[in-house]
Amino acid sequence: MNTSPLLDDPTRAWAPFAPGAKSPWNLARVAHLHRRAGFAAPWSILQRDLKDGPVASVDRLLKGEATSGDGQTADEFDTLLDSMNAGVGSDATPTRLQGLWIYRMILTARPLRERMTLFWHNHFATSLTKVENPVLMQRQNDLLREHALGNFQTMLAVIGKDPAMLVWLDSTANRKAKPNENYAREVMELFTLGRGRYTEKDIQEAARAFTGAFVVRDRYSELPAQHDDGSKTIFGKTGRFKPDDLPGLLVSQPACAEFLCGKLYRQFVSEVDAPSPALIAPLAKVFRDSGYDISAPLRTILRSNLFFDDAVRRRRVKSPVDIAVGTIRALEIVKPTVSAEALAESCGRMGQTLYAPPSVAGWDGGTAWINTTAMLNRTNLALALLGTDNAQIGGRCDAKALAAKHGVESRKFYTDLLVQDAFDSKILGLVKEPAEVATLVLTTPEYQLA
Amino acid sequence: MSANRRDFLRSSLAASTLVSMGASSIPGFLSQSARAASDSKNNDKILVVVQLIGGNDGLNTVVPHKLDGYSKARRALRLASGQIHKISDEIGLHPSMGEMAKLVEAGRVSIVQGVGYPNPDRSHFRSMEIWETAKLEYGALETGWLGRTLDANPAAAGSDIAGLHVGTRSLALALKSKKTEVPSLTTLEQYRLQLGGDIAAKREVRDALERVARLDRPAADPLLGFVRRSTLAAYDSSKKLEQLNQQQAGKKSTYPDFGLARRLELIAQIIKAGFGTRIYYTSLDGFDTHANQLGAHAALMNQLSDSIAAFHKDLTNAGQADRVALLTFSEFGRRVAENASAGTDHGAAAPLFVVGPVSRPGLVGAHPSFDDLDDGDLKHHTDFRRVYASLLEGWLGCPAAPVVGAEFRPMELFGMKKA
Numbered sequence: 001m002n003t004s005p006l007l008d009d010p011t012r013a014w015a016p017f018a019p020g021a022k023s024p025w026n027l028a029r030v031a032h033l034h035r036r037a038g039f040a041a042p043w044s045i046l047q048r049d050l051k052d053g054p055v056a057s058v059d060r061l062l063k064g065e066a067t068s069g070d071g072q073t074a075d076e077f078d079t080l081l082d083s084m085n086a087g088v089g090s091d092a093t094p095t096r097l098q099g100l101w102i103y104r105m106i107l108t109a110r111p112l113r114e115r116m117t118l119f120w121h122n123h124f125a126t127s128l129t130k131v132e133n134p135v136l137m138q139r140q141n142d143l144l145r146e147h148a149l150g151n152f153q154t155m156l157a158v159i160g161k162d163p164a165m166l167v168w169l170d171s172t173a174n175r176k177a178k179p180n181e182n183y184a185r186e187v188m189e190l191f192t193l194g195r196g197r198y199t200e201k202d203i204q205e206a207a208r209a210f211t212g213a214f215v216v217r218d219r220y221s222e223l224p225a226q227h228d229d230g231s232k233t234i235f236g237k238t239g240r241f242k243p244d245d246l247p248g249l250l251v252s253q254p255a256c257a258e259f260l261c262g263k264l265y266r267q268f269v270s271e272v273d274a275p276s277p278a279l280i281a282p283l284a285k286v287f288r289d290s291g292y293d294i295s296a297p298l299r300t301i302l303r304s305n306l307f308f309d310d311a312v313r314r315r316r317v318k319s320p321v322d323i324a325v326g327t328i329r330a331l332e333i334v335k336p337t338v339s340a341e342a343l344a345e346s347c348g349r350m351g352q353t354l355y356a357p358p359s360v361a362g363w364d365g366g367t368a369w370i371n372t373t374a375m376l377n378r379t380n381l382a383l384a385l386l387g388t389d390n391a392q393i394g395g396r397c398d399a400k401a402l403a404a405k406h407g408v409e410s411r412k413f414y415t416d417l418l419v420q421d422a423f424d425s426k427i428l429g430l431v432k433e434p435a436e437v438a439t440l441v442l443t444t445p446e447y448q449l450a
Numbered sequence: 451m452s453a454n455r456r457d458f459l460r461s462s463l464a465a466s467t468l469v470s471m472g473a474s475s476i477p478g479f480l481s482q483s484a485r486a487a488s489d490s491k492n493n494d495k496i497l498v499v500v501q502l503i504g505g506n507d508g509l510n511t512v513v514p515h516k517l518d519g520y521s522k523a524r525r526a527l528r529l530a531s532g533q534i535h536k537i538s539d540e541i542g543l544h545p546s547m548g549e550m551a552k553l554v555e556a557g558r559v560s561i562v563q564g565v566g567y568p569n570p571d572r573s574h575f576r577s578m579e580i581w582e583t584a585k586l587e588y589g590a591l592e593t594g595w596l597g598r599t600l601d602a603n604p605a606a607a608g609s610d611i612a613g614l615h616v617g618t619r620s621l622a623l624a625l626k627s628k629k630t631e632v633p634s635l636t637t638l639e640q641y642r643l644q645l646g647g648d649i650a651a652k653r654e655v656r657d658a659l660e661r662v663a664r665l666d667r668p669a670a671d672p673l674l675g676f677v678r679r680s681t682l683a684a685y686d687s688s689k690k691l692e693q694l695n696q697q698q699a700g701k702k703s704t705y706p707d708f709g710l711a712r713r714l715e716l717i718a719q720i721i722k723a724g725f726g727t728r729i730y731y732t733s734l735d736g737f738d739t740h741a742n743q744l745g746a747h748a749a750l751m752n753q754l755s756d757s758i759a760a761f762h763k764d765l766t767n768a769g770q771a772d773r774v775a776l777l778t779f780s781e782f783g784r785r786v787a788e789n790a791s792a793g794t795d796h797g798a799a800a801p802l803f804v805v806g807p808v809s810r811p812g813l814v815g816a817h818p819s820f821d822d823l824d825d826g827d828l829k830h831h832t833d834f835r836r837v838y839a840s841l842l843e844g845w846l847g848c849p850a851a852p853v854v855g856a857e858f859r860p861m862e863l864f865g866m867k868k869a
Contacts, residue, residue, distance in 0.1 A: 130591075170589065272673055317677070349640065351631050359592065359628045367607045370677055372725075373633050373641065375684035379659065380644045387646050427665055431658065443659050445678040446667075 003273065004311035010279050013306040017054055025054055028421040029308050035450045036268050036316075037061045037302055038111025040326030043406045043417055058302045062149075062295060064110035069334045074109035081108075085138050092134040098344030098354040101141065105325045106337055116148035116294070117141070118321060119267055121354070124159050124191060125362035126168040128355040136164040136218060137355050152260065152292040156192065156247040161213070161220040169360070172215035176228045179207035186360055187250065194262075197255040198235070205232040206249075209241035251292055257284035261297055268301050270315035271366045314422065314449035317369050320350035322450055323378055327385060327442060330417055333396050338385070342392035346384075349377040370448075382442035386435045399434035410434035414441045422446035493847040498717060498730045498761075498776040499596070500710070501622065502754070504738030505574065508783035508800030508828075510747055511547075512561055512813075516540035519786065519820020526792040527743055537561070538813055546752035549759035550803075557811040558762065558771075559803055560863050562837055564818040566799035566830025570782060574738070574796070577781035582624035584835050584854045595838055596729050597627030598853045599846070604629060608680035610687065610726035616713045617732050625731055638695070638716060643688045652692075660685050690723035704760055710734045711757035718764045721774065728846065737780055741791035754778070758805055775806030775845050775864075779834065785826050799830035802837065806845075809865035836861045 006013040019025040030049045034041035038061060041049075045065075049057035068077035081104050088097065105114045121144055128137050140162050147155035159165055160183070166172050171183040184206035188198045212227025213220070222243065232241045234249050241249070250256055261283040265275050283297045290296035301307055318326070324343050328334070344354060351374045357363055384390040385397055403413040410432065415425040418441045431437050441447060507527075514520045515531045517540055534542035535551035543551045553559045567586065571577045580586055584595035593601070596613060605612035615621050615634040625632040635641060643659075645652040663681045667674060705711040713732040720727065734754060739747050758776060765771040783800025799818050818828040835858035839850035844864040 314671075315673070317673070349633065351633075353631065358631055361628070364629060367673075367676060368629070370608050370680045371605065372608075372610045372680060372684040372687050375677075375681045376641065376643060376688055379681075379684070383644055383646070383655075389644070389646055423667070427662060429658075429661075436655075436658075439655075440658060440662050443681070444662055445674050445681055448677045448681075449673065 004306065004309045006306045006309055006311075007273065007276070007279060010282050013279060014282050014300055014304045016303045017305045017308040019054065023308065023310075025050070026421075027416055028313065029054070030057065031417075031420050032308070032313050033057060033061065033302070034111070035318075035322075035326065036115075036307075038115055038329075039105055039322060040330045041111075042330060042332045043402075043413075046417070054303070054308070058299075061112045061302065062299060064113070066109065068109040069107035069329070069337075077107060077109060082142070085142055088134055088138040090133065090135055092138070094128055094134070094353075094355060095341045095344055097128070097134055097138060097141075098347070099339070099341035100138075101354055102321070102325060102344045102347070103337070103340035105321070106328050106340065107334060112298075113145065113148050116298075117145045119263075120144040120148055120155070122357060122362035122365075123263065124165060125357040125360050126164050127357055131164045131167045133164070133167070133218065136167065140164040141355075147294075149295045149298070150293075152287075152294050153247050153251045155294075156187075156250065157244065159191070160187070160210075160243060160246060163215045163218050163220055166213070166215050166220070171210070171213070174207070174211045174213045174226070176211045176226045179204070179211050179228070181207040183207075184210055184246075187246070190361060192250045192259060193253055193255045194259045197253065197259070202234050205234045205241075206246060208232050209234065209246055210243050213243045254284075254288075257287040257292070260284075261287055264297055264301060266365075268298070269307060270312050271317070272315045314446065316450040317366055318448055318450045319363070319365065319369060320347040320352035320374070320378075321354065323350065323448070324381065327382070331385070331397050331399075331438070332402060333385070336396060338393035338396060342390075346377065346381050346393070350374050350381070375448075378448065379443045382439050386439045386442070397435075397438075399438045403434050410437050414438045418442065419444065419446045422449075494726075494728075494773060495845050495847065496721060496728050496730070496774045497841055497846055498714070498732070498774060499624065500714075500754075500758075500776060500778045501578075501624075501731070501733040502737050502750075502778055502780035503574075503578075503733050503735040504780070505577075505782045505784055505796055506737040506750075506780035506800060507739060507743065507747060507794050508780075508797075509786065510743075511544055511751065512537075512541060512563065512801040512817075513544060514541050514817045514820075517817065517820060523786045523820070524788055527788045527794070541813060541817060543755075544748070544751040546748045547755040550755035553759060553762060553805060554812060558808065559805050559812075560808040560810050560814050561801055561803055561812065562832060562861070562863075563801045563813060563815045564799050564828065564831040565779075565802050565834050565837060566782070566828075567833055567835070570798040570824075570827070570830075572782065572796040572798075574781055579623060581779060581781055581834060582622060584838055591623065592626070593628055594622065594624035594626045595853055596624045596731065597632070599842060599848055600625075600627045600632070600729065601629045602852055603846075603848050605726065608676050609683065612727060613729040613731070614717075614720070614727050615731050616717055622731050622733070625729075635716075638691060638719060641688070641720065642691050643685065656685065656689070687723060687725060691719065694719055694723050704764055706753075706756045706760055708753040708757050710753055711760055714757050714761040715764070718761055718768075718770075721765065721770055722768045739784070739793050740789065740795060741793040743788075743793040758803075762805060772807045775804060775808075775841065777805075777837070777841060778803045783828060786820065786823060786828060787826060798824065798827035800828070802834075804837070804841070804863055806864075808863055810863055814861070814863070832861065833858055837863075840864065 027050060030046050064074050067073055084100055108114050126140060131137055143158050169182045169186055171180050174180050181203050184203045189195055208228045209232050212222045214223055229240050231238055235253055258280055261280050283300060286300050287297045324347050351369055384394050388395040403410040411425040411428050414437050423446055428437055428440055510529060513529050513534050515534050521528055533545035535548060536542045537554060582594045583590055600612045611633060613625055613632040615625055615632055618636050621634050643656060645655045663678055705715045717730045736750055762771060765774055779802045782797055784794035784797040788794050815832055835854040838854050839858045840860040840863045842848050842850040842853055843860045850860055
């Protein structure tokens with residue numbers, strides 16, 4: 001197993017990647033960028049970015065593409081999807097919610113924003129199974145998307161008033177006489193600082209500051225009569241803190257930027273090797289210096305030497321959503337695309353039910369995605385997509401026509417499109433039939449890694 | 451054979467040739483598989499839980515037909531002594547439970563009487579929550595008792611899932627876990643590779659998939675190796691199920707035509723295929739018998755009894771019956787007195803069944819007294835969490851205290867071998 005010397009050299013690790021003889025800008029790097037920062041990309045985008053180089057490619061991911069996968073402008077597509085989200089009613093089924101999101105992930109012109117929306121769903125993990133209100137869950141999803149690449153302090157403030165979150169954490173009635181510590185605890189432990197970076201006293205005092213925060217008829221409101229307006233001491237600072245003061249107090253803790261950058265590292269660089277504090281420190285500094293602009297450390301990561309280092313490629317296990325959405329995008333199954341709701345159900349069978357993470361800590365990810373049932377369902381998804389038996393998701397991919405359209409022999413095409421340098425197309429043996437070639441590549445262990 | 455199929459076949463050969471020419475030797479994947487590792491553990495016991503939804507009438511299941519209290523309280527619903535399958539002088543099983551009675555006779559069933567919990571709640575919803583979470587506190591709904599068991603005893607990463615829900619209902623709260631998503635399955639299809647074409651085509655496709663997964667990779671990458679082992683274990687499991695299916699093709703199912711029987715048959719198939727899954731959960735609905743109970747309840751008793759007996763027989767024939775314990779439970783029993791609609795209303799304590807290689811066959815514990823009722827309901831003398839503790843500690847070999855609380859000592863049901 002090769003590890004990178006960059007892991008011990010933070011300065012060089014985060015310096016901007018410049019292609020060289022030993023590390024050329026090649027298809028493996030382009031595809032890696034799209035796998036991590038988005039949900040994989042079709043052949044034409046890979047080829048375009050191969051020509052345009054790393055700077056333009058990363059910038060385009062940060063800014064978004066001009067058009068969505070169905071040919072609309074980026075804004076037209078977002079407007080359409082936003083109005084569909086706004087149409088979610090109290091009778092919407094879980095698969096309806098999941099399907100709407102999956103559909104957006106497949107066709108969006110802003111894959112990095114969707115990637116981060118999913119990241120925040122896992123970070124501020126809230127489940128419909130307890131909230132039981134699809135409208136509130138959809139609103140939370142809209143909030144996560146709105147702030148996905150925005151300011152973290154603002155996002156924290158918005159989440160602290162999000163009815164779905166407060167229902168989820170049993171914090172819908174924060175009475176003066178009986179401060180509820182649940183939100184205060186989770187916000188410190190899971191959302192901002194991590195264990196051991198706060199005291200029980202900090203939690204109790206923060207809970208007092210949060211009194212008066214209520215959810216009334218599905219809306220957040222503050223009831224002054226229920227607010228404890230006495231003096232509190234949180235993280236060594238004393239004041240008559242209110243709910244609105246908490247986000248500022250939290251992000252002022254140095255541990256906050258370190259904690260979040262550690263999670264970004266796991267998401268974008270590697271979930272196998274735990275980073276050293278020295279490696280995270282420069283990222284955290286960028287984050288703090290930007291005033292908690294989420295895109296600042298992201299920009300550093302996505303442009304870095306370390307991100308494009310051979311040794312961090314395929315150091316993550318693709319989540320079920322990565323597999324489902326990424327495969328559809330890479331294979332250009334967009335007109336018509338598959339039933340997004342059927343695809344969402346397939347994600348559930350592979351172990352990731354959107355809007356229903358197992359706990360407030362989110363999905364464990366990594367090797368926890370892998371078990372025999374999940375692997376069978378991954379293979380079954382590939383068989384269904386490339387076959388014609390499944391009416392909801394099959395019969396929409398002409399593997400032969402796709403390779404022909406791009407003028408590449410099918411074994412080379414599906415290897416380059418889906419796994420690039422991970423293996424030699426020779427291992428496919430003599431299989432030539434394009435649908436079978438694609439199926440084989442999709443079911444390799446290599447394809448399960450990101 | 452189509453050209454495509456031939457390609458697949460040849461690819462398998464090509465792939466295996468490539469392997470044999472590879473510089474590094476192929477590790478013994480199958481012997482290294484997580485399943486093999488879990489098989490070698492001492493305890494490979496399996497627990498199957500059958501939830502009877504709606505509140506089963508314990509008095510007309512394990513019937514105290516010779517006790518005065520019974521005949522006084524039950525007029526329209528009284529089961530005549532002559533039809534009851536005798537267990538003791540005073541107590542016997544419902545007339546429709548002949549198959550279950552044979553299992554009792556054979557020493558394979560413990561009937562734990564008077565099971566419940568303090569301050570019983572008569573709401574279906576709330577009482578199910580209590581039974582499924584094994585916690586009496588309101589709002590303690592984060593995890594179920596089996597979910598906590600899975601959290602404390604996770605399956606080796608990459609191996610077979612540790613718990614499985616069988617049926618179309620949404621996942622039982624009992625299986626809710628913090629760390630794993632327990633899959634729900636309704637048909638074996640979800641547990642099998644869905645290959646198209648005829649049998650030969652299927653075999654070729656699967657062989658090709660397997661060969662490509664099995665190929666040795668040049669770089670020794672632990673993450674990749676791990677994914678590959680799990681993929682191969684998955685194909686292996688699927689193959690076993692297919693073989694099993696082929697063996698059974700054309701043969702008439704030995705199970706009666708009941709929903710519960712089909713679900714138990716599916717569980718038996720998975721067990722017989724050698725999966726490492728140790729906790730299975732399924733349910734039978736329809737026990738909320740407020741009116742005209744007699745016929746409906748008899749049909750349910752028949753379904754329960756015949757289905758469990760068929761399951762037990764199937765496992766016995768496969769040499770697996772001593773690895774499997776089955777627990778039935780319901781959220782509550784029903785009131786002692788029948789109501790005016792020839793039915794019964796929500797009650798409290800009731801008996802439950804533990805089927806398997808039990809050390810205390812027959813009745814366990816006394817029948818709750820008819821002279822000491824709690825607002826018209828039987829009082830429990832055995833907390834259900836002691837039964838759970840016994841299944842955890844005495845059967846599955848996992849510490850029970852972290853799951854149900856240290857105050858609930860396991861009752862002896864399996865011969866308490868201390869680990």
